[in-house]
Amino acid sequence: MYKVIMYDVYGTLFDPSSAGKAVREAFPEKEAEVASLWRRKQLDYAFLCQMTGTYRPFSLLTKEAFIHALEAYGIEPDDRLLQGAVEAYKTLDIYDETEEVLSRQKGVVHAVVSNGSRDMLEPLIHDSGAAPFIDEILSMDEVKQYKPSPAAYQYALRYFGVNRKEVLFVSSNTWDVIGAGTFGFDTLWLNRSGSIFETGHHHPDYTGKSLYDLESILESSRSEK
Missing domain, CATH: 3.40.50.1000 (HAD superfamily/HAD-like)
Structure with a gap:
């Protein structure tokens, strides 16, 4: 046993897709797309750190991946959105x-x-x-x-x-x-x-x-x- x-x-x-609530209020029509790309880049960045021997905390990678996802959909990151991203992964x-x-x-x-x-x-x-x-x-x-x-x-x-x-x-x-x-x-x-x-x-x-x-x-x- x-x-x-x-x-x-x-x-x-x-459920990591629920992190999309970080952009729900401001950009409800892009919530699912941003959440999906955000998660994908979050993993990509962790794998890159592992492969290159340049470890950085996952919390930092999560924020960087969020910025990437926002910019990919033409959304300008600001302090309110970034703070929402931090909280979203604490309240999935x-x-x-x-x-x-x-x-x-x-x-x-x-x-x-x-x-x-x-x-x-x-x-x-x-x-x-x-x-x-x-x-x-x-x-x-x-x-x-x-x-x-x-x-x-x-x-x-x-x-x-x-x-x-x-x-x-x-x-x-x-x-x-x-x-x-x-x-x-x-x-x-x-x-x-x-x-x-x-x-x-x-x-x-x-x-x-x-x-x-x-x-x-x-x-x-x-x-x-």
Whole structure:
């Protein structure tokens, strides 16, 4: 049976598309487009930092990605919009089933393992209904290695002092599932968008549409023991 379940945050427990509220009031017709490009550039910048060995906090990358997204749609960044962007990632919408599913899982450590900076993660999680059920928050800001670098997963493994097969890693991001699976964790891919997995890479051990599928996986692992 798994001893630790590690969860990605953005797209797994919380909905990053809800960050579009940062431009909702001023530019409601561009909310979805800005949010989508913002998220894509946020990841691009993190990957670039990892590949070039020039680590910068995810909170800074998030702001820079937001500026890029605004400018791409002809929107002039100003202090009000930038402040709204900072707050948006601290108040993302939680997926409907997150609190319910986490509350029912006993006898296992629930840990967030995220590229997000601690100053982004703590207010987001602590002000959500999931807070009582999250035992640990691990930010890659502490090791300055972004997922899917093996060093990021090694940090999480070392933190809990367990072996790889005692961990189930849960993410909606294919690159995160590939990274965790290649490292040696069992993985659950939450395919919330109904897409197909990446070709030619390490595939997930389990696939589900939401966190509800986690419950059947855990029940199956218990019965096998």
